[in-house]
Amino acid sequence: MLLWIAFLTGIPLLTLYLFDRTHYHRLRQYARFPQLPPSWIWGHMKTLDGVMGEGDRRRHIDQVFLEIHTKLDKPPLFVVDLRPVLYSICVICNHEVAEQISRASKAFPYSLPKGDVLGNFEPLIGGQSILSAQGSEWKALRKRFNSGFAPQHLISLLPGILDRVQRFIDILDDHARSGEIFALDEPCINLTFDIIGTVTMDTNLHAQGNPGTQSPIVTTFRQLVSLYRTNGSASWDQFKIVTKLQRWMLSRRLDAMLRNHVQKSYTAWKSRSSNAKNSRSVLALSFEGVDNLDANLLASTCDQLKTFLFAGHDTTSSLLQWAFYELSRTPHALRALRDELNEVLGPDSSSTAIREQLLSQRGESLLSRMTYTAAVIKEALRLHPPAGTGRFVSQGTGFNVTLPDGEVLCLDGMILHNCETIIQRDGKVYGVTKDAFVPERWIEHTTPGFTSNPNVKTESGSESGTGIPASAWRPFERGPRNCIGQELANLEAKIVLACTLRRFDFVKVGLGEVVRDSQGRAVMGEFRQYAVKEELFNIMEVTGKPVDGTQMRVLFAKR
Ligand code: HEM
Ligand SMILES: *[C@@H]1O[C@H](CO)[C@@H](O)[C@H](O)[C@H]1NC(C)=O
Ligand SMILES: *[C@@H]1O[C@H](CO)[C@@H](O)[C@H](O)[C@H]1NC(C)=O
Ligand SMILES: *[C@@H]1O[C@H](CO)[C@@H](O)[C@H](O)[C@H]1NC(C)=O
Numbered sequence: 001m002l003l004w005i006a007f008l009t010g011i012p013l014l015t016l017y018l019f020d021r022t023h024y025h026r027l028r029q030y031a032r033f034p035q036l037p038p039s040w041i042w043g044h045m046k047t048l049d050g051v052m053g054e055g056d057r058r059r060h061i062d063q064v065f066l067e068i069h070t071k072l073d074k075p076p077l078f079v080v081d082l083r084p085v086l087y088s089i090c091v092i093c094n095h096e097v098a099e100q101i102s103r104a105s106k107a108f109p110y111s112l113p114k115g116d117v118l119g120n121f122e123p124l125i126g127g128q129s130i131l132s133a134q135g136s137e138w139k140a141l142r143k144r145f146n147s148g149f150a151p152q153h154l155i156s157l158l159p160g161i162l163d164r165v166q167r168f169i170d171i172l173d174d175h176a177r178s179g180e181i182f183a184l185d186e187p188c189i190n191l192t193f194d195i196i197g198t199v200t201m202d203t204n205l206h207a208q209g210n211p212g213t214q215s216p217i218v219t220t221f222r223q224l225v226s227l228y229r230t231n232g233s234a235s236w237d238q239f240k241i242v243t244k245l246q247r248w249m250l251s252r253r254l255d256a257m258l259r260n261h262v263q264k265s266y267t268a269w270k271s272r273s274s275n276a277k278n279s280r281s282v283l284a285l286s287f288e289g290v291d292n293l294d295a296n297l298l299a300s301t302c303d304q305l306k307t308f309l310f311a312g313h314d315t316t317s318s319l320l321q322w323a324f325y326e327l328s329r330t331p332h333a334l335r336a337l338r339d340e341l342n343e344v345l346g347p348d349s350s351s352t353a354i355r356e357q358l359l360s361q362r363g364e365s366l367l368s369r370m371t372y373t374a375a376v377i378k379e380a381l382r383l384h385p386p387a388g389t390g391r392f393v394s395q396g397t398g399f400n401v402t403l404p405d406g407e408v409l410c411l412d413g414m415i416l417h418n419c420e421t422i423i424q425r426d427g428k429v430y431g432v433t434k435d436a437f438v439p440e441r442w443i444e445h446t447t448p449g450f451t452s453n454p455n456v457k458t459e460s461g462s463e464s465g466t467g468i469p470a471s472a473w474r475p476f477e478r479g480p481r482n483c484i485g486q487e488l489a490n491l492e493a494k495i496v497l498a499c500t501l502r503r504f505d506f507v508k509v510g511l512g513e514v515v516r517d518s519q520g521r522a523v524m525g526e527f528r529q530y531a532v533k534e535e536l537f538n539i540m541e542v543t544g545k546p547v548d549g550t551q552m553r554v555l556f557a558k559r
Pocket of ligand 4: 410
């Protein structure tokens with residue numbers, strides 16, 4: 001009897017409790033934060049899906065966040081509550097706040113922890129990856145690999161990179177001769193994969209080889225990455241058990257191949273005399289100071305290889321595609337870039353001539369004189385950042401940020417996402433040309449021969465002569481956990497652009513195709529860029545990449 005009474009009074013009490021908790025989590029906990037109207041039951045799940053449905057559902061979630069940011073009248077941050085299916089995300093939209101997330105502080109000497117944000121990517125990068133490691137474990141890895149990415153070392157990789165780029169040119173030559181439409185992502189991915197194969201494991205993976213000659217590491221990797229492709233609302237696919245199982249199986253297969261490679265390399269490395277151990281590949285650096293390749297080290301080394309192979313090719317390939325595309329619709333930028341290449345590398349635009357120049361004593365200084373090329377790369381990464389960062393601090397930490405208006409908010413218990421797509425299109429920083437491709441904005445005012453962009457207000461406190469605060473451009477993120485490979489990515493991109501842009505004209509077809517008048521001439525749109533029929537956009541496949549694989553035609557440029 002007593003039990004019954006307790007039970008019967010318990011139900012309403014429990015209901016009341018759950019009611020109160022839900023009410024708290026959905027409506028009160030983040031009440032101070034800018035957000036779309038939350039639903040008691042759904043949080044923001046339904047509203048988010050609604051915004052996704054307003055455009056092409058395949059577009060990258062950061063693009064959807066950008067649209068929400070505009071709807072909310074551009075706050076410095078906002079909250080999206082996806083509990084209990086996912087989590088609450090705090091989308092950071094302002095560079096000064098982003099900087100508080102990424103910088104080192106007393107409480108967080110290596111910047112805010114990544115928590116379990118990258119958990120879903122474990123099959124791809126492994127459980128001990130430098131990308132997700134924390135604390136002293138991360139520090140030790142970063143220290144070990146830093147020397148492999150130091151600028152003076154990267155320059156020594158030039159001959160190898162130029163060899164790979166030559167193969168890329170040959171492939172584009174074939175496309176130019178055939179005149180067929182092709183997806184530019186394929187040769188770009190294969191090229192960057194080959195380069196990262198050399199840098200990471202001193203191996204030619206033949207990604208650019210004929211079908212059948214590619215290393216199975218390449219093909220398995222590509223398959224695994226494709227299992228992460230999100231498809232708008234169907235992005236819930238990502239969480240399907242079948243998909244998870246497929247990823248796990250491919251990951252196992254990849255691990256077996258990499259283990260085999262690591263073991264063989266270790267044996268070879270050990271038998272070498274110490275002055276022959278001069279490689280600074282990720283693999284060689286993993287062996288330094290090691291006298292026994294135990295199971296743990298073997299597993300960790302595999303994870304680092306996977307991480308570098310992945311982080312090193314997909315992002316850089318996305319950068320190349322966007323750079324080619326933006327140049328194809330921005331005639332003044334293409335002209336300025338070609339002029340610079342003629343001036344710095346000489347009028348002979350054949351790959352042998354360029355190679356000779358870059359491999360000469362002066363190679364390094366020639367590269368550093370390519371300032372317009374560097375600006376093109378910077379601008380492509382500003383408009384189309386392939387990556388970002390996510391961090392997490394648990395409830396009760398007391399992690400506060402100060403907003404530009406002085407308000408202080410505690411960000412405990414949410415995923416913190418520095419959203420470069422929003423930050424790097426901030427009108428307060430980039431002015432009315434924020435959505436346009438304007439490499440000139442990166443040319444310092446003091447450089448003769450270039451006029452600065454009148455649309456950008458000069459602000460004090462910027463680190464260069466461009467008037468743009470350094471923290472407002474962060475495609476490689478900033479602080480201790482910034483990208484270790486950024487110099488390599490820049491070097492690759494510079495060389496690829498230098499070797500191809502005088503040789504070919506790139507013509508986008510499908511999405512991003514330019515509008516032509518009745519005489520077939522391209523029609524100029526805003527800010528000296530050709531108008532396009534429909535904008536090209538990024539999807540998310542771990543990183544951001546053009547939705548159609550960048551369908552193109554290449555032609556031999558008229559000289
Ligand atoms: C355009 C090309 C690239 C972009 C936009 C890019 C972007 C980024 C970003 C945003 C991060 C921070 C990720 C996070 O916080 O979770 C990062 C980290 C990292 N990147 Fe890159 N990356 C590029 C190229 C490369 C290359 C070529 C390599 C390989 C050599 C590389 C290797 C790494 C590694 C290992 C980390 C983790 C660093 C650490 O936590 O200490 N990336 N990258
Ligand atoms: C690039 O790699 C893909 C597989 O990932 C392969 O099918 C294709 O033949 C390669 N293309 C070129 C041009 O090397
Ligand atoms: C993605 O969605 C489109 C329709 O929006 C569908 O045609 C396509 O098959 C989907 N792709 C994948 C890989 O699920
Ligand atoms: C964060 O702000 C809260 C409330 O203003 C304060 O109680 C807490 O001590 C702050 N945290 C830190 C680490 O200063």
